[in-house]
Amino acid sequence: MLDSARLIFDLQKVNGIIQKVSGNFDPKAIAQEITDALVTEFNCAFVRIWLTESEGKGLRLVASSGLYTRLNGSFARVPMGAYKVGKIAQNCVPFLSNHLAEESWVKDRDWAIRNQIQGFAGYPLKRREQVIGVLAAFSQTPFPPEFLEVLQVLCMGTTAALDSALKLQDNPQINTSSQKLAHRVDLSDCLASVLKSTALTLMGTERTLSLSLAYLLLRTTEIFNQLNCSYCRLSYGEEAVTLEGIVATVDHAIDARAWGKIYFGDLDFIANRLGGKLEIQFSFSQEVIQITLQLPYLAGEMVSNEESILSLREQQVMLLLAQGLRDREIARTLHISESTVKFHLNKILTKLKAKNRYQAIYQATVQGLI
Secondary structure (H helix, E strand, O other): OOOHHHHHHHHHHHHHHHHHHOOOOOHHHHHHHHHHHHHHHHOOOEEEEEEEOOOOOEEEEEEEEEOOOOOOOOOOEEEOOOHHHHHHHHHOOOEEEOOHHHOOOOOOHHHHHHOOOOEEEEEEEEEOOEEEEEEEEEEOOOOOHHHHHHHHHHHHHHHHHHHHHHHHHHOOOOOHHHHHHHOOOOHHHHHHHHOOOOOEEEEOOOOOOOHHHHHHHHHHHHHHHHOOOOEEEEEEOOOEEEEEEEEEOOOOOOOHHHHHHHHHHHHHHHHHHOOOEEEEEEOOOOOEEEEEEEEEHHHHOOOOOHHHOOOHHHHHHHHHHHOOOOHHHHHHHHOOOHHHHHHHHHHHHHHHOOOOHHHHHHHHHHOOOO
């Protein structure tokens, strides 16, 4: 099961990274900002981004951070379909491994062993039907599942920023203000590209969502696609965004609660922590299942009154809580009693107007308090 608190905390890091490249229309500068951030914020050993050449025959290395920063090495240009990076671009399929030295495609296994490289995550940067590049991250420790989920969201934002910059580069006459709007990730386009068995229906005016909400909607759509969803609708209401899907079930005797836990257990847990809800309804005949995910926009809204400011000690408690420590471990680290930790947490919940610890972590993160 995913560590939901860690996931929410990391999603807010990603939000900050994407905000840094917002309004930047230099593709190389955007790519370098992203690779630098993955090294400094997520402890990757090194990260690289290649962009697809205009004729589509190869990929050109434009950014490299960490152990290697040169752009003129043996992988400065990768032909489409060559090596793992070229195959990721050609097939438009991500590749993940936490045992890099054992992979048969690795060109130099001794290098991986010598540098203690274990994790590899390669993602195609895809905008609609076009692959505009590839991001590859390497780690000296296995990538946790939370990071791989967050990296997927980061790639969405990176793709949108690079796509806007490349379009401006190809056509300098495009109005800059229009380009700034293009940096916004079109969530409906992302969801529509995931669905293979049906088309996405969009209702209401699309609006920008926090990365936490976008992540939940994307992961739910991926599960809909896995279940061969026959209908999917994304609705923007006054107070919440709703994603609905209808799927057919093969096993008519299946228990609704067990089925929901198998496919949506982690997402239901995170949705609840953000004030949303996920409902699963079976038809009378047990042949059709309707899944509805509703998420309030307030889940990404900042609180801005004076009451929300945390004291130094409260910030310390929140920081340790966001790192996954339990009350006893926080008490030991700060040399205070468990009851004092609970006292601070109760004050934090009140100040941040949070219903539980997960919402408190989220609010503290988006407000920059930790």
